[in-house]
Amino acid sequence: MNIIFIAPPGAGKGTQSEMLVNKYGLNHISTGDLLREEINSGSDLGKKIAEIINGGNLVSDDLMIEMLSKKIDELGIEKGIIFDGFPRTENQAIMLDKLMEEKYASKINYVFNLVIEKSEAMKRALGRILCPSCGKIYNVYFDKFDVDGYCNVCNSKLEKRLDDNEESFNVRFDSFISKTKPLIDFYSNKGILYEVKCGDKKEETFEKIEVLLNK
Numbered sequence: 401m402n403i404i405f406i407a408p409p410g411a412g413k414g415t416q417s418e419m420l421v422n423k424y425g426l427n428h429i430s431t432g433d434l435l436r437e438e439i440n441s442g443s444d445l446g447k448k449i450a451e452i453i454n455g456g457n458l459v460s461d462d463l464m465i466e467m468l469s470k471k472i473d474e475l476g477i478e479k480g481i482i483f484d485g486f487p488r489t490e491n492q493a494i495m496l497d498k499l500m501e502e503k504y505a506s507k508i509n510y511v512f513n514l515v516i517e518k519s520e521a522m523k524r525a526l527g528r529i530l531c532p533s534c535g536k537i538y539n540v541y542f543d544k545f546d547v548d549g550y551c552n553v554c555n556s557k558l559e560k561r562l563d564d565n566e567e568s569f570n571v572r573f574d575s576f577i578s579k580t581k582p583l584i585d586f587y588s589n590k591g592i593l594y595e596v597k598c599g600d601k602k603e604e605t606f607e608k609i610e611v612l613l614n615k
C-alpha cells in the first residue's frame with residue numbers, strides 16, 4: 401500500500417510515518433531528504449538541483465518526479481511507500497499518479513489528512529527539541545526524559561529548533577492550510593482522502609490510522 405500524509409506543522413506526521421514504517425515495513429520517502437542526498441552524492445542530477453536551489457529557485461515538478469522515480473527504482477514498489485513532503489500541489493499529485501500508474505502499475509491507496517487545532521499544533525511544535533548528535537526528536541510536553549534536557553539515547557544536550565517560534569509557526573500553519581486545500585479536494589474527489597483527528601497521544605492517532613488501513 402502507498403500512503404501520503406497531508407499534515408500541518410505540529411501534527412506529528414514524522415512520528416506517524418515512523419510508526420507505520422516500523423509496524424508495516426513500508427519505505428519512507430521524504431523529498432527534503434532526497435534533495436539533500438542527491439546534492440551530497442555529487443551526481444549530475446545533484447549538481448543541477450544544487451544550482452537551482454542556490455539560485456533561489458524552486459526545483460521543478462519534472463525534476464522532483466525524476467528524483468522520486470530514481471528512489472522508487474532503488475527501493476522497489478513491493479513493500480509500499482509513504483510519501484513525505486510530496487505532492488504539495490494538485491499538479492504534483494497528477495504527475496505522481498501518472499508515474500505510479502505508468503511506470504510501476506501501482507497507485508496511491510490512502511491519503512491521510514491529519515487534522516489538529518492550531519493552538520494544539522503550536523503547543524506541540526514549540527515543545528519540540530532535538531538531539532544534535534543522533535537526530536532524535538523529542539517533545540517536552542509528551543516525552544519522558546531520563547535526565548531533563550538530555551537525550552535518552554546518547555546523553556547529548558538537547559536543542560530547541562530555531563525556526564519554531566510563535567510568529568513563524570502562525571505563518572507556516574496558515575500558509576499550509578490555504579495551500580493544501582486544492583490537494584485535499586483532489587484526493588477527496590478520488591475517494592481516497594481520510595481525515596484523521598489527531599489524538600492527545602501519538603498512539604491514539606496511530607490507532608485511528610490503523611482502523612482505516614484495516615477496513
Ligand SMILES: [Zn+2]
Nearest residue numbers: 531534551554
Ligand atoms: Zn541523541
